[in-house]
Amino acid sequence: MVSPKALIKKLFGNESSQALDDEQTNDARVGQLKREFAEHPTKGLNPHKLYQILESAEQGDLKAQSELFDDMEEKDPQIGADLGKRRQLSAEREWQIVPPDGADAREKKAAEQAAEVFSGIEVEDLILDLGTGIGHGWANLELAWGRDGAMRYIEQPTLRPHSWFRLHPDDQNCITLRDMSATGAELWPLGWIQHRHRAKAGYVARMGLHRMLAWPYLFQNYALGDLAQLLEIYGMPARIGKYPKNATDKEKATLLRAVVSLGQNAAGIIPDGMSLEFLEAASGRADVYKAMMDWCERAKAKAILGGTLTSGTGEGTNTNALGNVHERGQMSLIKSDARQYAGSIGKNILWPMAALNFGIEKPSRAPRFYLDTGETEDLERLSKSLPTIVDMGARIPMWWFHEKSGIPKAAEGEEVLMPKAAPSPFGALRLAQSAPHKRIAALRLGDSDEPDAADLQRERLQREGDAALEPWVEHIRALVDEVESLDELRDRLVELAPDLPVEDFAEVMTEALAAAHVAGRYDIIEGV
Structure with a gap:
């Protein structure tokens, strides 16, 4: 029989045992990462600077792009709200861990142990952290391992900032931890959940949804700035002060201060012999800037949620039917997200625990993680229509009813609800026990x-x-x-x-x- 240490090296490599004892970010070679501060590249962002940031990311330097993406989500309410909604819709789902099909006793025990471990951590927080990969294209969560006798288990995973990582210069799909070297430190096996979220196609630097949102974000900021300047310039009436020909410089300065004070405080004084005139505010068109901002809002909603009617950015003529279509498109995205989260959790958590504790070598025989994304029918509508359909001769399987109604099937020997007994036709009559x-x-x-x-x-x-x-x-x-x-x-x-x-x-x-x-x-x- 293969020893546990030999099995760990066989399945996960020579450095895998290090992650069981300590976290890689505690290593002195990458210790400077915890002392870094974000540089906020959105300050002074323009098309040229944005192009440089995106191009540098494609060449392996992800730091500026990652910090830009974080700033976008923080400063733009539309991006922050829609991405938060998409992550939350997956995080609020019920989770389940089940053994593989045809599981033996050992595989069933592995599933039971994994379910017990997950009951002790915040699964919703784990899903929300993995959900940051929607915008960035990937997310790395560091694992901390605990021990209970011979059993190994994971503790709450920790999301590490995306700016801590870079791409290997020889492999555009290999993410490394930034250290003092040119390639970065390879991530320890068993030490990380390396989640790759394919919100769009491409290699790591280009698969994040934020790449698609960066340009609408920039254009909307330009339009918003121009609109604010328009309101500041054209929203107030012009004020003109007039002074006599023989006025001194001191008197002119006094008049200028009075004109400025009237614009800010609506009150001021001027010397005798001088006058003030208010001209009608110049008319400017704000609709062109608003049209640009609306286009940017709709573009971001489409990219994140697959439509505008579930984001509140649709037109006033929207119908309920269109809203339902957009909601179904959004649900397709949520189901895809849930499957990708489940795949990363199974690969990086459930299989390692099954291998360490039960010697399960094949990932296909490890426990499986699910997020329940099933849509149930309205019970009232189902209860009214189903008897009619059955009376017409339709043969409907019982499992279909349980799936559509969301009502679980009772296990053998489990107490169940019973129908109310029909009243006897003789209930109103009285009869003695004997004569x-x-x-x-x-x-x-x-x-x-x-x-x-x-x-x-x-x-x-x-x-x-x-x-x-x-x-x-x-x-x-x-x-x-x-x-x-x-x-x-x-x-x-x-x-x-x-x-x-x-x-x-x-x-x-x-x-x-x-x-x-x-x-x-x-x-x-x-x-x-």
């Missing part, structure tokens, strides 16, 4: 701890009435199996009526009526 006169009198005059006579009457009437009607039910059930239509059933019931046994039922009804009559007379005598 009517003697039994009723005994219960009326006896100890109050004994059962009420009315309850005993109802129980006996239901029991004996059901027994008397059972032959009727058997005849009618057999008849329903024979006929082919409701009309035929109606005609056959009319024919069957004379042949139904009524003697037992008539006897039960006679006794019930007699008991009820005697009970009523007794109540009158006792003054009830």
